[in-house]
Amino acid sequence: MTGKVETLEFQSEARQLLQLMIHSIYSNKDTFLRELVSNASDALDKVRLEAFRDKELAVDTDDLHISLEIDRENRALTVRDNGIGMSRDDVVSLIGTIAKSGTAEFLRKLKESQDAAGAQDLIGQFGVGFYASFMVADKVTLVTRRAGETGGTRWESAGAGTYTIEDVAEAPQGTAVTLHLKAEDAEEHLYDYASRAKVVEIVRRYSDFITWPIRVEPEGGGEPETVNSRKALWARPQSEVSEDEYTEFYKHVSHDWTAPLETIRLAAEGTFEYQALLFIPERAPFDLYMRDRKRGVQLYVKRVFIMDDCEELMPEYLRFVKGVVDAQDLSLNVSREILQRDRQIELMRRRLVKKVLSTVKSMRADRPEKYETFWSEFGRAVKEGLLDDTDNRDAILDITALSSTHDAEKSTTLGEYVSRMKDGQDAIYYMTGETRSALENSPHLEAFRAKGYEVLLLTDPIDEMWVGSIPEFDGRKLQSVAKGQVDLDSEEDKAEARLREEEFAPLLGWLGEQLGEDVKEVRLSSRLTTSPACVVGDTFDITPNLEKMYRAMGQEVPKIKRVLELNPTHPLVTALRAAHAEQQEHADLADSAELIYGMAILAEGGDLTDPTKFVKLLAGRLEKAL
Numbered sequence: 001m002t003g004k005v006e007t008l009e010f011q012s013e014a015r016q017l018l019q020l021m022i023h024s025i026y027s028n029k030d031t032f033l034r035e036l037v038s039n040a041s042d043a044l045d046k047v048r049l050e051a052f053r054d055k056e057l058a059v060d061t062d063d064l065h066i067s068l069e070i071d072r073e074n075r076a077l078t079v080r081d082n083g084i085g086m087s088r089d090d091v092v093s094l095i096g097t098i099a100k101s102g103t104a105e106f107l108r109k110l111k112e113s114q115d116a117a118g119a120q121d122l123i124g125q126f127g128v129g130f131y132a133s134f135m136v137a138d139k140v141t142l143v144t145r146r147a148g149e150t151g152g153t154r155w156e157s158a159g160a161g162t163y164t165i166e167d168v169a170e171a172p173q174g175t176a177v178t179l180h181l182k183a184e185d186a187e188e189h190l191y192d193y194a195s196r197a198k199v200v201e202i203v204r205r206y207s208d209f210i211t212w213p214i215r216v217e218p219e220g221g222g223e224p225e226t227v228n229s230r231k232a233l234w235a236r237p238q239s240e241v242s243e244d245e246y247t248e249f250y251k252h253v254s255h256d257w258t259a260p261l262e263t264i265r266l267a268a269e270g271t272f273e274y275q276a277l278l279f280i281p282e283r284a285p286f287d288l289y290m291r292d293r294k295r296g297v298q299l300y301v302k303r304v305f306i307m308d309d310c311e312e313l314m315p316e317y318l319r320f321v322k323g324v325v326d327a328q329d330l331s332l333n334v335s336r337e338i339l340q341r342d343r344q345i346e347l348m349r350r351r352l353v354k355k356v357l358s359t360v361k362s363m364r365a366d367r368p369e370k371y372e373t374f375w376s377e378f379g380r381a382v383k384e385g386l387l388d389d390t391d392n393r394d395a396i397l398d399i400t401a402l403s404s405t406h407d408a409e410k411s412t413t414l415g416e417y418v419s420r421m422k423d424g425q426d427a428i429y430y431m432t433g434e435t436r437s438a439l440e441n442s443p444h445l446e447a448f449r450a451k452g453y454e455v456l457l458l459t460d461p462i463d464e465m466w467v468g469s470i471p472e473f474d475g476r477k478l479q480s481v482a483k484g485q486v487d488l489d490s491e492e493d494k495a496e497a498r499l500r501e502e503e504f505a506p507l508l509g510w511l512g513e514q515l516g517e518d519v520k521e522v523r524l525s526s527r528l529t530t531s532p533a534c535v536v537g538d539t540f541d542i543t544p545n546l547e548k549m550y551r552a553m554g555q556e557v558p559k560i561k562r563v564l565e566l567n568p569t570h571p572l573v574t575a576l577r578a579a580h581a582e583q584q585e586h587a588d589l590a591d592s593a594e595l596i597y598g599m600a601i602l603a604e605g606g607d608l609t610d611p612t613k614f615v616k617l618l619a620g621r622l623e624k625a626l
């Protein structure tokens with residue numbers, strides 16, 4: 001079959017990305033080399049591992065390395081590795097398409113972002129990998145042979161729409177990517193990627209830590225020399241590693257294009273020795289909340305890469321943490337099954353989690369702006385931990401930013417809330433709902449406001465879930481202002497309230513019957529000061545917001561009846577009582593009851609069951625009044 005050249009089309013998303021590369025929206029083109037070296041390094045990691053696992057595999061792993069070959073005359077640069085290589089099918093699916101989920105969505109956003117800075121920012125989150133070649137090359141040729149296979153594959157493209165692919169009989173194990181460099185870059189004397197000095201400079205700047213040798217032929221020919229120091233960053237003393245080095249390493253492991261927000265180092269000595277170098281990205285990846293997203297920690301054993309995406313090392317809610325953990329005392333043969341059962345791994349994971357959480361905590365204390373960035377990017381994911389990781393719940397709560405009535409601009413933690421609690425306040429009050437403004441205007445808050453009690457305003461859908469699962473914090477109950485009875489009254493107030501109860505009893509009883517379809521009880525309220533009425537849930541009822549969420553997810557939820565509370569000092573309510581006592585016309589009173597109930601629902605931002613009827617009643621009343 002050798003020699004038959006096929007022309008294939010790039011998948012449409014791939015085509016769009018290539019267009020971006022050709023019209024290079026990056027300011028720094030040097031990074032193409034980092035991407036190619038990074039791929040070569042991954043390929044070498046893989047072949048070593050595969051050869052170790054499969055002794056039958058016909059591969060040569062004696063001298064695994066990367067070489068950079070410069071052809072000055074033809075202005076070509078080749079990045080060659082003798083790693084795992086690709087089969088023909090691999091080339092078509094890995095190079096011809098972009099399999100990342102959410103790519104189409106990402107590209108749509110990119111198109112919408114008008115300015116160049118915005119576009120750069122976005123694409124930084126995506127990582128374009130191999131396609132970065134087209135920033136500097138007008139044609140790219142790739143020759144590859146998958147380890148263990150006999151024939152190879154030759155791929156070539158100018159980046160515009162199509163590529164050619166053919167089988168070749170002879171090809172060395174691994175992959176060689178040859179860039180036919182754009183002429184204009186050299187002419188402008190901006191970039192000369194066919195110069196040895198430039199290539200070596202880029203390798204040292206971006207890829208020095210790559211553990212495989214990167215070799216370049218000396219000027220004037222001769223034995224190729226290794227130009228990178230090959231030192232694993234996590235094994236070097238912290239004081240010796242510069243911030244730039246960490247950044248470049250981060251880009252290599254994370255496939256991110258922007259610098260990390262935070263770098264975390266950790267080492268354990270003794271019976272189970274390991275080093276960890278972890279990073280918190282500056283941006284949430286676009287697939288953070290998608291189903292098939294990956295976790296970001298790689299496992300190494302004694303400097304040897306073992307696996308990507310090691311879920312045993314980082315819990316789901318910290319899936320955005322990237323980096324490397326190098327364990328000295330595991331076998332190179334270690335498998336996922338073993339990891340899942342290993343007690344040492346469990347201990348290591350606990351320690352890593354604690355370290356990440358404490359790092360964020362000190363960020364909140366010392367570098368609030370950084371923390372704000374962190375929280376706005378990853379806060380929703382972190383909150384999942386309040387449900388999943390009960391062992392660390394307090395540590396997670398320490399870094400969980402909540403909004404509250406205390407300060408509209410600044411967030412608070414539960415701990416900070418408690419430190420502001422008033423004398424006599426014995427619960428932590430919160431309210432859940434869809435938006436801050438809806439909550440702020442809700443009648444449920446009135447008496448809390450009048451008392452000067454702070455209320456947490458929780459508007460994230462996940463807040464509904466965790467807040468209900470935490471019975472106590474620092475010895476104090478968490479209580480919804482929209483649920484259960486609230487007891488904010490003093491002793492005198494209580495005596496007065498008992499008298500009122502008697503006075504209102506007939507009205508309440510009658511209303512309970514009238515509105516029996518919608519509410520399970522009607523009672524007097526101590527949470528209202530200016531509104532006539534509000535609806536509240538029982539302590540263990542799910543909230544209307546949660547009910548809505550379940551329905552939206554297609555779950556059946558029984559209709560939950562709530563309690564109507566009346567403000568006995570409100571003129572509407574006192575008038576209603578008087579009218580009822582005088583046995584006024586029954587139909588009129590019934591309409592008033594409906595109206596008051598409807599107003600209470602609207603005031604909390606809820607939906608009326610029968611809005612048309614409500615409007616009709618209201619119009620009738622207005623007509624009479626005008």
Ligand code: ADP
Nearest residue numbers: 039040043085086094095128129130131175255
């Ligand atoms: P990423 O590295 O983020 O996966 P790339 O665009 O850089 O994205 O590469 C796409 C895929 O192509 C890689 O995941 C790998 O499977 C394959 N690939 C690229 N370069 C090589 C190489 N030198 N050797 C083997 N496979 C490679």
Ligand code: MG
Nearest residue numbers: 038039129130
């Ligand atoms: Mg890559």
